[in-house]
Amino acid sequence: MRADGARSSIMIPTSMRAARLDPDLAVSVAEMPVPTVGAGELLVRTRACGICSGDVMGWYMQKKAPLVFGHEPAGEVAAVGPEVEGFRPGDRVFVHHHAPCFACELCARGEFVQCAEWRAGRIVPGGMAEYFLVPPSNVRGDTLHLPDGVSFADATLIEPVACTVKSLRRAGLSGGERIAIVGLGIMGQLHVLLARHAGARQVIGLDRVPFRLAHARTLGADVVIDVDREVPIEAVRDCTGGALADVVIVGPGSIEAMELGLTLAGRGATIVLFTASKPDERLSVQPYDLYFREIRLVPSYSCGPNDTRDALALVAARVVTAEHVVTHEFPLADVATAYRTASDPSVTLKTIVTFP
Numbered sequence: 155m156r157a158d159g160a161r162s163s164i165m166i167p168t169s170m171r172a173a174r175l176d177p178d179l180a181v182s183v184a185e186m187p188v189p190t191v192g193a194g195e196l197l198v199r200t201r202a203c204g205i206c207s208g209d210v211m212g213w214y215m216q217k218k219a220p221l222v223f224g225h226e227p228a229g230e231v232a233a234v235g236p237e238v239e240g241f242r243p244g245d246r247v248f249v250h251h252h253a254p255c256f257a258c259e260l261c262a263r264g265e266f267v268q269c270a271e272w273r274a275g276r277i278v279p280g281g282m283a284e285y286f287l288v289p290p291s292n293v294r295g296d297t298l299h300l301p302d303g304v305s306f307a308d309a310t311l312i313e314p315v316a317c318t319v320k321s322l323r324r325a326g327l328s329g330g331e332r333i334a335i336v337g338l339g340i341m342g343q344l345h346v347l348l349a350r351h352a353g354a355r356q357v358i359g360l361d362r363v364p365f366r367l368a369h370a371r372t373l374g375a376d377v378v379i380d381v382d383r384e385v386p387i388e389a390v391r392d393c394t395g396g397a398l399a400d401v402v403i404v405g406p407g408s409i410e411a412m413e414l415g416l417t418l419a420g421r422g423a424t425i426v427l428f429t430a431s432k433p434d435e436r437l438s439v440q441p442y443d444l445y446f447r448e449i450r451l452v453p454s455y456s457c458g459p460n461d462t463r464d465a466l467a468l469v470a471a472r473v474v475t476a477e478h479v480v481t482h483e484f485p486l487a488d489v490a491t492a493y494r495t496a497s498d499p500s501v502t503l504k505t506i507v508t509f510p
């Protein structure tokens with residue numbers, strides 16, 4: 155292995171196209187230079203990138219814009235920087251946009267997402283670009299080779315599946331529980347699939363969009379509840395023989411959804427808050443009720459390198475694939491349409507962008 159300069163096997167252009175998100179949430183294709191690869195880094199040619207629920211969360215993205223959005227990419231290694239081991243040009247890879255240091259106290263406790271390096275590092279300029287640079291900590295800590303059977307479209311699901319793996323682990327789901335999933339967008343659907351796979355005794359999905367309710371049924375939900383047509387607590391009480399849910403996943407970041415989740419928790423239940431509320435919002439709880447019914451409220455933010463490895467194994471075993479949840483696919487030239495589509499919960503589950 156040479157260590158004296160970057161290795162590449164393909165012609166890398168000097169400029170590329172990338173999807174820019176502006177503070178007014180307008181998306182356009184911009185021309186920008188292809189990053190040059192330095193020591194410990196990889197340059198990856200993007201082949202597909204998912205649009206995440208977070209990418210279309212207005213207040214959250216407005217804080218970050220302007221930027222090249224997208225953090226669910228998969229592609230091929232285009233160039234390998236000096237001092238990189240284990241990767242060659244042409245390798246098919248999943249790259250996690252954040253990776254921890256593995257050396258600090260938080261990492262030692264497995265709290266990878268809380269590691270300062272996890273929060274500081276990111277791929278450059280972002281996943282929705284024809285090429286992106288992978289910093290050394292991400293190369294070392296969370297870049298995974300894709301097995302042959304895993305397509306680039308499948309691989310865009312590794313990050314969201316990893317977030318679901320972490321959520322169900324923090325929920326303490328070990329099989330045999332009744333799980334209620336509030337919100338059946340893409341993340342709720344992945345919870346349905348993985349809870350079923352993990353051996354949940356009963357999977358109950360709640361939403362107000364008919365096509366999402368129907369889709370959750372196809373992925374293994376035993377019961378689906380339209381929150382606008384039924385009284386959720388009564389419907390959950392009915393289908394659980396009065397016990398309510400042992401695990402509640404609250405997908406949306408709204409206080410309304412969190413309050414609904416609180417009502418569905420049975421004795422000794424765990425409630426996972428899967429999405430952040432807006433920074434200034436408050437959730438009121440009755441400590442008396444939490445205490446005597448021993449309800450745990452557990453947040454689950456993003457995922458770490460342990461979760462992405464588990465997620466890749468689930469994708470490689472075809473427990474979850476693009477066919478299960480990808481409803482829309484657009485080429486980069488149509489990224490503005492892709493973004494609009496992904497923003498409309500009534501028509502889409504997962505929208506991905508491809509880079510032919």
Ligand SMILES: [Zn+2]
Nearest residue numbers: 206226313314
């Ligand atoms: Zn995501």
Ligand SMILES: [Zn+2]
Nearest residue numbers: 255258261269
């Ligand atoms: Zn660390």
